[in-house]
Amino acid sequence: MKKNIIIGQSGGPTAVINGSLYGAVTKGLQHSESIGRVYGMINGIEGFLLGNYMDMSELADDDSLERLRVTPGAYLGSCRYKLPEDLGDPVYPQIFEKFQELDIEYFFYIGGNDSMDTVSKLSRYAKTVNSPLRVIGIPKTIDNDLIKTDHTPGFGSAAKYVATMVREMSLDVSGYKNTPSITIVEIMGRHAGWLTGASALARKHKNDNPLLIYLPETVFDIDTFFAQAKKALAITPNVLVCISEGIRDADGKFICEYSGATGTDTFGHKELAGAGKYLENLIRSKFGIKVRSVELNICQRCSSSCLSATDLQEAIQAGAFAVEAALAGETGKMVTFVRESDTPYALSFSLSDVNEICNAEKKVPLDWITPDGCDVTEAFLTYARPLIQGEEEVPHKDGLPDFIYR
Amino acid sequence: MKKNIIIGQSGGPTAVINGSLYGAVTKGLQHSESIGRVYGMINGIEGFLLGNYMDMSELADDDSLERLRVTPGAYLGSCRYKLPEDLGDPVYPQIFEKFQELDIEYFFYIGGNDSMDTVSKLSRYAKTVNSPLRVIGIPKTIDNDLIKTDHTPGFGSAAKYVATMVREMSLDVSGYKNTPSITIVEIMGRHAGWLTGASALARKHKNDNPLLIYLPETVFDIDTFFAQAKKALAITPNVLVCISEGIRDADGKFICEYSGATGTDTFGHKELAGAGKYLENLIRSKFGIKVRSVELNICQRCSSSCLSATDLQEAIQAGAFAVEAALAGETGKMVTFVRESDTPYALSFSLSDVNEICNAEKKVPLDWITPDGCDVTEAFLTYARPLIQGEEEVPHKDGLPDFIYR
Numbered sequence: 001m002k003k004n005i006i007i008g009q010s011g012g013p014t015a016v017i018n019g020s021l022y023g024a025v026t027k028g029l030q031h032s033e034s035i036g037r038v039y040g041m042i043n044g045i046e047g048f049l050l051g052n053y054m055d056m057s058e059l060a061d062d063d064s065l066e067r068l069r070v071t072p073g074a075y076l077g078s079c080r081y082k083l084p085e086d087l088g089d090p091v092y093p094q095i096f097e098k099f100q101e102l103d104i105e106y107f108f109y110i111g112g113n114d115s116m117d118t119v120s121k122l123s124r125y126a127k128t129v130n131s132p133l134r135v136i137g138i139p140k141t142i143d144n145d146l147i148k149t150d151h152t153p154g155f156g157s158a159a160k161y162v163a164t165m166v167r168e169m170s171l172d173v174s175g176y177k178n179t180p181s182i183t184i185v186e187i188m189g190r191h192a193g194w195l196t197g198a199s200a201l202a203r204k205h206k207n208d209n210p211l212l213i214y215l216p217e218t219v220f221d222i223d224t225f226f227a228q229a230k231k232a233l234a235i236t237p238n239v240l241v242c243i244s245e246g247i248r249d250a251d252g253k254f255i256c257e258y259s260g261a262t263g264t265d266t267f268g269h270k271e272l273a274g275a276g277k278y279l280e281n282l283i284r285s286k287f288g289i290k291v292r293s294v295e296l297n298i299c300q301r302c303s304s305s306c307l308s309a310t311d312l313q314e315a316i317q318a319g320a321f322a323v324e325a326a327l328a329g330e331t332g333k334m335v336t337f338v339r340e341s342d343t344p345y346a347l348s349f350s351l352s353d354v355n356e357i358c359n360a361e362k363k364v365p366l367d368w369i370t371p372d373g374c375d376v377t378e379a380f381l382t383y384a385r386p387l388i389q390g391e392e393e394v395p396h397k398d399g400l401p402d403f404i405y406r
Numbered sequence: 407m408k409k410n411i412i413i414g415q416s417g418g419p420t421a422v423i424n425g426s427l428y429g430a431v432t433k434g435l436q437h438s439e440s441i442g443r444v445y446g447m448i449n450g451i452e453g454f455l456l457g458n459y460m461d462m463s464e465l466a467d468d469d470s471l472e473r474l475r476v477t478p479g480a481y482l483g484s485c486r487y488k489l490p491e492d493l494g495d496p497v498y499p500q501i502f503e504k505f506q507e508l509d510i511e512y513f514f515y516i517g518g519n520d521s522m523d524t525v526s527k528l529s530r531y532a533k534t535v536n537s538p539l540r541v542i543g544i545p546k547t548i549d550n551d552l553i554k555t556d557h558t559p560g561f562g563s564a565a566k567y568v569a570t571m572v573r574e575m576s577l578d579v580s581g582y583k584n585t586p587s588i589t590i591v592e593i594m595g596r597h598a599g600w601l602t603g604a605s606a607l608a609r610k611h612k613n614d615n616p617l618l619i620y621l622p623e624t625v626f627d628i629d630t631f632f633a634q635a636k637k638a639l640a641i642t643p644n645v646l647v648c649i650s651e652g653i654r655d656a657d658g659k660f661i662c663e664y665s666g667a668t669g670t671d672t673f674g675h676k677e678l679a680g681a682g683k684y685l686e687n688l689i690r691s692k693f694g695i696k697v698r699s700v701e702l703n704i705c706q707r708c709s710s711s712c713l714s715a716t717d718l719q720e721a722i723q724a725g726a727f728a729v730e731a732a733l734a735g736e737t738g739k740m741v742t743f744v745r746e747s748d749t750p751y752a753l754s755f756s757l758s759d760v761n762e763i764c765n766a767e768k769k770v771p772l773d774w775i776t777p778d779g780c781d782v783t784e785a786f787l788t789y790a791r792p793l794i795q796g797e798e799e800v801p802h803k804d805g806l807p808d809f810i811y812r
Contacts, residue, residue: 013581043583073577079584163806165705171479171809172708175419177449178485183704204811273679294703298589299571302578305711308805388805399714399794400569403577405610 002034003105005323006053008041009074010081010111010118011140014154015161015304016315020110020138021076022069023319025056028106034327039102042406044079045109045118048098049091054406064404069316070394071403072304082114083121092125099133106134106326110319112141112152116334116358123332123354136322137334137354140315142301144194147362148352149336153318154301156311156387159198162187163388164306165296166242167202170209173238173292180237181290182229182283185210186276188300190246193217193364195300197376198384199242209240216246217364218373220255225279226286228374233287245295247275255279304401309390314347321349345386408440409511411729413462414447414454415480416487416517416524417546420560421567421710422721426516426544427482428475429725431462434512437733445508448812450485451515451524454504455497460812470810475722476800477809478710488520489527498531505539512540512732516725518547518558522740522764529738529760542728543740543760546721548707550600553768554758555742559724560707562717562793565604568593569794570712571702572608572648576615579644579698586643587696588635588689591616592682594706596652599623599770601706603782604790605648615646622652623770624779626661631685632692634780639693651701653681661685710807715796720753727755751792 005028009017021040028038042052054076059065068075084091099107107122109115119137126133139146142158166185173183187196193215200213211232214220220243232239247255259278276293284291318335325333333351340346368380395402411434415423427446434444448458460482465471474481490497505513513528515521525543532539545552548564572591579589593602599621606619617638620626626649638645653661665684682699690697724741731739739757746752774786801808 009581013578046584071577072574074581077583078581080582160805164711165709167806167809168478168708168710169704171477171811172419172704175415175480175484176486177483178452201806204809273683277679277683292704294705295701296705297700298575298578298698299700299702299705302574303571303711304574305570305709385805390805391802396797399566399791399796400573400607403573403610405577 002036004037004039004103005035005106005108006039006041006102006104007108007110008044008048009076009078010044010109010115011078012301013073013078014140014142014301015072015157015307016153016312017110017140018068018071018075019312019315020140020153020319022065023316024108024138024323025059026065027320027323029057029060031323031327036103039104040076043077044081045083045095046079046081047077049095051098067395067402067404070304070307070312070392072302075404075406077406080114083118087121087125087128095122096129096131096133105132106323108136108138108322108326110138110140112139112143112146113358113361116354119334119354120332120358126331134326134329134331136326136330138318138322139334142195143189143192145192145361145363146357147360148334148357150339150347151337151387153311153315155194156308157306158195158300159201159384160308160388161300161303161306162195162198162296163201166199166210166240167204169294170202170240173240177237179290180233181239181292182287183240184276184279184291184293185240185242186245186274186293186295187242188296189216189244191216191361191363193244196242196244197364197380200376200381201384201388207235209236210242211235211239212241212374213376214243214247214374215364215369216244216248217366218369219250220247221250222282224373228372229283243275243279245275304394307392307394308388309392310387312392317349325351342382342386408442410443410445410509411441411512411514412445412447412459412508412510413514413516414450415482415484416450416515416521417484418707419479419484420546420548420707421478421563421713422559422718423516423546424474424477424481425718425721426546426559426725428471429722430514430544430729431465432471433726433729435463435466437729440733442509445510446482449483450487451489451501452485452487453483455501473801473808473810476710476713476718476798478708481810481812483812486520489524493527493531493534501528502535502537502539511538512729514542514544514728514732516544516546518549518552519764519767522760525740525760526738526764532737540732540735540737542732542736544724544728545740548601549595549598551598551767551769552763553766554740554763556745556753557743557793559717559721561600562714562720563712564601564706565607565790566714566794567706567709567712568601568604568702569607572605572616572646573610575700576608576646579646583643585696586639587645587698588693589646590682590685590697590699591646591648592651592680592699592701593648594702595622595650597622597767597769599650602648602650603770603786606782606787607790607794613641615642616648617641617645618647618780619782620649620653620780621770621775622650622654623772624775625656626653627656630779634778635689649681649685651681710800713798713800714794715798716793718798723755731757748788748792
């Protein structure tokens, strides 16, 4: 008898999270000999508990699936919901009852660390009750901080977005050679500097911006920063600095926490700003020159305008590989990427025990950061460059990207 | 005897300012029967005074001109330099001596309000000294605030960028239906709300975001805003609000001026944040829900990732039209756009007296803003929609846009 599939999305969205959904749905529909229906969870496991799901074959009638492939954001909706540690909690039989009602034997969860925690718990619970349910995690995070995998889907497109914007802003700020300036660009990644490091890809020639790059993996010292900024201003009048939102000082305190510590607006509300805004004010006082800060913010995770064809293709393949793995009997695993070579870039797919992945974080290796702490090494660039290759055309209608809406 | 051309760029860059440069250079090189050399001013009139210029034919040897066409930012470098009001100032003969040294009879300045002021002064000075110099302004500003022209080159691409990002962010924030949220997007345009209004183009269906749009042309009242935000939250749990950086209250005070009025960081430096950050903190205190603010910042003026083919084409045509006009004997004029029809969209080119343009500002007509002050009307959309049509492929190399560098 045919069994059914359900797929969910969880955590922060990326530009290619729907690519993985597309890959899993397409592969599931292909296996019509063994798979009956392909369901999608609405708003992850949290929404599923409330009875929210849809039949994904609805999208197969027209070009919807093709548009889903390049639509950013979580099409099925997302959640931030942590299952209880105690597998004896009544929520587990509730969830499994719903799986049974829908004859679901395969569950795929697309997400990062927290989502892999859900995969771990559900697969372990399945064993305790002898359920045939197989659970596979499909990695997703722009932060690129999952262990056991060379990189994660979503990182390549975010890295391409960051490098593109930094290159464009560098052209913008270089227009005023007669007016020295510092532009601080704040990039996502609170604990891991992968995305901030990717800004180095923007450089086109020697002494090109960004001249300074600060990752959260090393200590951010304000006096060292001032000295390095001064040196950079001697190289070019218009300096662009890239910082991770999570840079910290020697005491481990986030730089952004210094911001607005005593600041309140006229209504008495405490004002919080980011690390970039804080450094902007600080360096303006110190150097007395034009300073600006730019927070790339959520566009870096949700824009399809700089889709990496490599990233999208791998996201799709990860979804498809997960379905094949589950059909082959695997469970409690996450799809992982194995880099076979840098040049030419070659990748293969594998699986790793999700229990080892869910509570760990992969940071940028310290020897991929230069000794002065304000740049990444060639090894970092060799790692990151293949992941941003290739452009993907997003269908447009009436001048704007023609996304699919649920 | 053949005479020479010089072209300069001034003010803030746009995604298509080099499109106009490309148009003027290409047209100048075509007229080899009457034009000798085509020069470019480095860093505008300020750099030219220091003797900085280049021969643009250098770019004609390979694909450089083609890459220039889609390279954002001011390729020649920019300046913010105001010529003295007194035409008797010694700077005028200095400039004209340099024009004469290079046998320049045609000067084209690509820029906004302030650049048109330079065009005005130089053309008026030319008359006083019976110089044959002809000066023509080529409009450029993402703010779209020049009078006597239907719109300005640079606005269409910036509007397309704003609408695209707002559509993508709207997908992003709509992922969490179970968590009500407000996202405030701050858009450029201190005195004119054209770009902020363009965010309305992002809507795909009824009740789609952005649900609220505030332009600087109307009074921003905080209590009205709270009431409208509350109403919007009843329509959808994840509300996206677009505001102009220049929204002001009934007293004419910029909302961003309320920010950090009493705020200092731990080093005692005054912290300044934008209107979006200010409203973020305010509405978080008031509503107690998740609130985020996003400042689109300089990417909206310098990114080539959302180039409007219509905008780029018009920017090129404006540059070419300026050259033809000067050759036909015109001076002291700015190229203007005349909209012949909305559907099908049709445009023609004309000239207007630059003296009438240089110190005026075109704002969004009040009857293009809804009576409740939180949206634009269908008339606005009919005006803006044609300007974002068509996509332009930017050549890429090694995963990133392959721009040209001076």
